Amino acid sequence: MKKIKATALFCTTLLGISISSCKKDYVPQTDLAYDVVVDGATASFKVTTKGVTGYKWDFGDGTTSTDAAPTHTYPGKGKYVPTLVASVNGKTTESSTVLRIAKTSPVKINDNSLADWDAVTKDVLPLGSKKGIFRAVKMDYDGNYIYVYGEIAAKKSDGTIFDFYIDSDNNPGTGLATGTFTDGGYDILLEGQLFVAGVDIFYHNGATQQAFSFAQQSIADAYTVGTVKEEGGILKFEMRIARGKLKGLTGSGARFGIQVTKSDWSVGLGSAPDDGGPSYFLDMSE
Template sequence: MKNFKAYLSLSAVILAGLGFISCKKDRSDIKTDLLYDITVNGATATFTVKTAGVTNYQWDFGDGQTSTDASPTHTYPGKGKYVPTLIAVVDGKKTEASAVLRISKLSPVKIDDQSLDDWAGVTKDVIPLGPKKGVFNNVKLDYDGNYIYLYGEMTGKRSDAVIFDIYLDSDNNPATGLLTGTFIGGGYDILLEGPVLSQDLGIFYYNSTNQNDFSAFTPQSITEAYNLGTVKEEGGVVRFEVRFARGKLKGLTGSGLRIALQAIKNDWSATLGNAPDEGTSSFFFDMSE
């Protein structure tokens, strides 16, 4: 989970009255700090006050909704910029503090709902398939501030234990990473390889200036980098979803990447399919929204 942390400080300054005629009194500055953190998961924000001695909480979340809870949790209606404000009493004095909160792009995909129906609303980033698509029938992508989501639909059975090679040009720079020859247009910095439907992917980073050396991929030990979601098998077709943590894999926090997939028989004896087609450019996945 990617957290947004806001640290706010507002000083309430009370000025003592000025003296009369020739009698001038010094100004007295009484400062009251009101501090709170904001943790964001998707569109849901949790507010935690850090200042002691606070009472009479009045939250305005910046979207027309309010709360009087001490540490409220609030779900925003969607992507946008919001200005949450807290008015409270600190040590007997009324104080106000605000922050600017940006909610990033949201995704309809829920990885743990035992359904793939939420993918019906994902129509923008669909990898084009061609004559060499093989077992692939449909591959598409979505993302939010924390994750990249991948949906696959292919001919076969889950028990086929198909091996996947998922190539990622995480910086969208063909001058770094492996030049495969299979998928042009990118230099691939990350390779995810293994039987996806068994939730067994190896993670490899490219570690060479020689862009033609496949052996330069070095294995990485990264926990919680990906999760296999729902898998459905029916009528000789397998449908599945996978989620990749953007903060765990190098470069995935950027505004775009290139991606290509290859399906391989479980004994490595044959290539079963390509998305996009072999010999064509990898798919540019724009994450700038």
């Protein structure tokens, strides 16, 4: 995740005294400064002024702390104004700054756990009569990645073939416009035995939008399979797709449709959402 460092340095005042501006001939009795390092939704605060005691932090989201150098995780995207009230060389002083927290995801792809997906409740793909072996599909995203969670009634050793149809620019005027899923023009196809040999990456290159024609790409680190677990006949898995690696995925939204097929291509095993209907729109405008 991208880390952002900010420094809060203010012309400060004794509490109860109002000063509308820092005039050139005014020498403040106390200065209170601190650095803030933001990593995702977590901010780490460090006071740089000497002689400070009696720390009282208000993080701007209804929570507080009296630690000298606190670390605080914000509840989500938004603008927050953390404020510190403290004593500097015996004089009570206040300083504030503005933090903007970007969209983050609770998903950790390499923690050998799927429990973090319990916190993902917004983007749950609808499963209908054609779901087949699908039992659940969720999605999430942040500035760098799109995350996918799935449950299918299968085993890793089955070699199930996955097809991920992606309308990466959310533009029905580009990409494959006919076929499995409606409401999109599918620019990208990820296809293969996800748990055995991985998937290949294809970009649509048909002369028309009705031509099912995709050219294979060689793109390193475009996707990563995370934790995979087999429990009670259900195969649970997670993966992430690098938004900056595949064309069009850095925009404000994309459409997704997923199909699974038997390892010898003989039988279609399911679809999420139902094939023949609209794909799922992942709104990434936050």
